[in-house]
Amino acid sequence: MNFYRGQIAFKRGIQFFDVTSTRHTHPNMNLAEAPLNTTWRVLRISPTEDSPERAHHLEEIGFLPGELVCVLAHGFPGQDPLVVRVGLSTFALRRDEALSVLLETKDADA
């Protein structure tokens, strides 16, 4: 798992390991890597440098701390884009967008 994440980070050339969220069992889980049909809680959105607007946009459509999220489907090929349930809405997100949604386990207190 760690190897896989490292691969992705290497490929994208960005740093998304995040020191503030180590208190939960899946410290650096993000929406792009969440397995299909598993429910998680949004920890926060990590803003990316190339498009700071994106974080706001994700928040507006419902990716807010504490919301339950679940990946319902992957596109083909390359598991991109993703179909994501957030709260009660369903959105198609690009993998790149999903990478900036950091997650924590469902039972973590919101």
Next chain:
Amino acid sequence: MREVKVHIHPTGPLVALVGNPNCGKTTLFNLLTGSHQKVANYAGVTVERKEGKVHLANGKFIRLLDLPGTYSLYPRSQDERVTCNVLAGQAIGEKRPDLVACVVDATNLRRNLRLVLAVKRLGIPAVVVLNMSDVAARRGLTIDPAALSAELGLPVVTSVGVKTGGAEALLAWLSQDTWREQTYSFEPAVESDNESQQTGADHQVVQGILKRLNLDQLVPDVLSDRLDRVLLHPVVGPMILTVVLFLIFQALFSWATAPMEIIKGITEWSANQALAALPDAWWRSLLIDGVIAGLGGIVVFLPQILILFFFILILEETGYLPRAAFLLDRIMGSVGLSGRSFIPLLSSFACAIPGIMAARTIPNARDRMVTILIAPLMTCSARLPVYTLLISAFIPNIRVWGGLALQGLVMFALYLAGIVGAMVVAWLLKIMTSSGRLVRPLMMELPTYHLPTVRNIAIGLWQRVKIFMRRVGGIILVLTIALWFLASFPAPPEGATRQAIEYSMAGWLGHWLAMVFEPIGFNWQISLALVPGMAAREVVVSALGTVYALSSAGEHTAEMITPIIAQQWSTATALSLLTWFVFAPQCLSTLATIKRETGGWRMPLITAGYLFALAYGASFVVYRCAVWVGLG
């Protein structure tokens, strides 16, 4: 000197419908005002403000504004900006609304209520309309409007936009004269300049409200999830999409045959009746060769246009369209576009004009321009008559590969050629511009599936019939008559050896144009017919009808255009003309729309230029290749 614009607003209080995309604002608007604005089951159908009048029980009326849906009051795209400008009182030619009706989707309060809080902060009187309350009840969500009203500090009414009488409560509330004087407890829980903090704080408030109302459990639509598991499957999903599109094109030909025969019969009968009943005068020729031959030749394609729209309406109503956009996102991405461009491009199959307007929903300015640029390459329904005419004249009506109609296959190929052409253009723009290589945002909502309602489909089709017949009775009729005059005058000199039309103005113009189009295999009749086709593409069919009816010595028969062209044109010419129609910039109203939407002459000129070059080049290649293999 500064110019000061003074806007005089119409009387009557102004109420604006505001809400998240796809929460049913336009459905409610139609119900309240009795209008027939386009509704469909995906986000971003409404891209501009629409106004209507609502008559209240007390004899008064209010003006109702339907606005594009938005997730927040921080606009991202042009359509969202329209809404924000109206609410800020900055919209040109419109005052700030006296009341905002916040339409919320009762099945998704957690997202919808955030916008209500944002609207409340603006300080405009507001009422919350709990729409789709029937769907919420069916899912077991019981929302107490009084309790919600107390929590929000705003009046709350329920509504069912899709049901006759579903807006009674809202109407009754609006009829009270007191709403204008009503004051609201206005104490923003948190007010922050930081966009992110504000959204987060509002979310906390909404969470609190839902918890207290015992509505904080998540009740998704199980049926939609089940359907999505199949329709969005990485392998099965694209296969289903291909089959659906393929079936549509097969149906275009196989279902339309019978109604087309009937219309053809009526046209021929009326031409013969007119011939027998009327004296031999110049205006008899105008009526038979011009009006009946011309218009009959176009009306015959109405069944096919309706079949195409029937399928498009069903796809729109069910909520499948954004799913198709999801499935095609990777392909779109490979040419530098996002799935967001899919819906504007798909609308362009009906007509490029609404497609170009729908591009307003694309937040990225560069993507929007590229989408506008390639939208005319999508085969619009006005090209259908031309395709059908040429296909039925030159492609044998046989079945190949175990029962597939060859004519349907060719039609499919023509549509595909437009799509491939558009993708190539988008791809070229991607590799030629640096911004084209950036990753595009998607963030597209996939709505809950709905069964299409017979009423909506019927209204949609009836509107198509009206639009089509208005075109036929308006611009097409005018052009057809104008062409008849051009083709009949001046009359040939005494002792003329060639056909009369060759001495007319149209004949002269046609021969002159044919010099340009001769290299791609067009004769002077085709070249001439292309001119009125600039105003409306279908006119090419009626123009050919008129030109050939006048050329054929004395035989006044409508509907004989198909055998004539089959006999007189080579297959190479027909293929070249089909190719021309896939790419050519033939529609002036499309270019005018591009000018309006992009605010300048640059884009329409670029569009017209590149499409002309593309069409000429492609037709040249097709014609020469066809001649070379012996079809000339």
